[in-house]
Amino acid sequence: MKLKDTGLTKEQLIAKANKYLIDTAARFDFIEERAKGVYVYDTDGKEYLDFFAGIAVNNAGNCNEKVVTAIKEQLDDCMHTSVYPYTIPQALLAEKVCESIGMDKIFFQNSGAEANEAMIKMARKYGVEKYGPHKYEIITAKMSFHGRTMGSMAATGQPHNACQIGFGDMTPGFKYAEFNNLDSFKEAISENTIAIMVEPVQGEGGVYPGTDEFIKGLRALCDEKGLLLLLDEVQTGFGRTGKLMGYMNYEVKPDIVSMAKALGGGMPIGAICAKAEVAKAFTPGSHGCTFSGNPVVCAGAMAQVDEIIDNKLPENAAKMGEYFMKKLATLPKIKEVRGKGLLVGAEFEEGVSAGDIKHECMERGLLVTACGKNIIRMVPPLIITEEDCDKAYDILKASVEALCK
Numbered sequence: 001m002k003l004k005d006t007g008l009t010k011e012q013l014i015a016k017a018n019k020y021l022i023d024t025a026a027r028f029d030f031i032e033e034r035a036k037g038v039y040v041y042d043t044d045g046k047e048y049l050d051f052f053a054g055i056a057v058n059n060a061g062n063c064n065e066k067v068v069t070a071i072k073e074q075l076d077d078c079m080h081t082s083v084y085p086y087t088i089p090q091a092l093l094a095e096k097v098c099e100s101i102g103m104d105k106i107f108f109q110n111s112g113a114e115a116n117e118a119m120i121k122m123a124r125k126y127g128v129e130k131y132g133p134h135k136y137e138i139i140t141a142k143m144s145f146h147g148r149t150m151g152s153m154a155a156t157g158q159p160h161n162a163c164q165i166g167f168g169d170m171t172p173g174f175k176y177a178e179f180n181n182l183d184s185f186k187e188a189i190s191e192n193t194i195a196i197m198v199e200p201v202q203g204e205g206g207v208y209p210g211t212d213e214f215i216k217g218l219r220a221l222c223d224e225k226g227l228l229l230l231l232d233e234v235q236t237g238f239g240r241t242g243k244l245m246g247y248m249n250y251e252v253k254p255d256i257v258s259m260a261k262a263l264g265g266g267m268p269i270g271a272i273c274a275k276a277e278v279a280k281a282f283t284p285g286s287h288g289c290t291f292s293g294n295p296v297v298c299a300g301a302m303a304q305v306d307e308i309i310d311n312k313l314p315e316n317a318a319k320m321g322e323y324f325m326k327k328l329a330t331l332p333k334i335k336e337v338r339g340k341g342l343l344v345g346a347e348f349e350e351g352v353s354a355g356d357i358k359h360e361c362m363e364r365g366l367l368v369t370a371c372g373k374n375i376i377r378m379v380p381p382l383i384i385t386e387e388d389c390d391k392a393y394d395i396l397k398a399s400v401e402a403l404c405k
């Protein structure tokens with residue numbers, strides 16, 4: 001839909017949005033009307049280099065042609081069926097994802113939080129049925145982010161973050177340990193523990209990659225203690241970290257993994273994949289979802305996964321991530337650059353506001369996000385080139401210089 005077809009001005013449309021939408025986001029102050037590849041365009045035709053990708057979603061590029069075509073074609077066949085009939089896109093996507101990431105079974109949801117909810121429920125049911133009613137505690141990491149439903153919110157280890165304040169008691173059954181500290185997780189294990197749940201790279205928490213020792217150590221610890229390893233790959237999945245899944249960087253396999261964001265290429269989807277034995281915890285009626293495996297969403301996701309694999313986008317993410325991070329380390333006022341592949345964090349010296357940098361960059365035509373008071377997170381489409389990285393660097397540099405002169 002185009003603004004000119006509504007008969008409204010930009011200001012009128014924004015006023016409507018602000019009047020009727022519940023206020024849950026500090027929005028960019030432009031209307032995105034069109035997007036293609038690594039660029040987003042507003043209603044004035046201004047071009048933004050997209051190092052944001054709808055928060056790590058548009059990995060194969062904005063409005064990827066094959067994804068768009070697959071969606072359009074499926075719309076003419078059937079749009080929604082609920083979970084009862086088999087559908088062609090759902091069956092093909094299930095096989096594609098399981099086979100390409102080396103897992104046995106999949107259940108589709110609509111979002112990352114829902115996928116984590118399913119992962120938590122499956123682990124708890126597995127523990128209770130196998131070991132008894134006390135066995136459902138899950139240890140997660142401090143500064144993690146797992147979503148905004150009651151279960152995924154409780155799993156999130158950020159008690160002082162707005163996402164957890166003011167909602168009353170959190171859902172019981174979670175304990176929190178230090179990320180990248182194996183001993184801390186060891187100490188947290190009790191007779192009630194059934195699983196350990198982490199992100200391979202903490203994204204919202206400030207872009208902290210799990211170390212080799214930590215992720216491999218968690219796998220060994222879970223094997224030794226008979227626990228499940230749950231990985232939240234909502235942000236890291238589908239090429240973002242330089243491998244198809246984040247865990248492939250560490251040569252380990254989870255018992256359950258959650259995914260969302262980039263799986264759908266812009267269509268709302270989430271999923272969990274589990275080892276066959278663990279997946280048996282779910283039986284008809286114990287979990288479900290009306291929109292699970294919606295055919296239009298699955299058709300888009302199928303094209304997206306094909307594009308990511310066929311065009312070797314994880315490899316490009318690894319290469320471009322390395323190139324970009326080296327450049328970022330030379331920015332003025334930079335304290336540390338962290339990341340894996342194209343999940344990149346630039347931490348600035350105390351007093352440099354990430355919110356201000358984000359705004360300055362936007363004015364100059366670059367989209368980035370802030371996480372924490374002085375960290376900029378960049379998650380561009382995985383199709384970016386060195387020239388795109390150079391351009392983003394130049395805009396970031398000019399923005400920091402303008403703010404710190």
Ligand SMILES: Cc1ncc(COP(=O)(O)O)c(C=O)c1O
Nearest residue numbers: 111112113145146147234235260
């Ligand atoms: C690691 C992680 N888990 C879960 C979520 C929640 O996903 P959604 O916003 O799709 O519910 C996010 C979202 O940013 C995330 O980064």
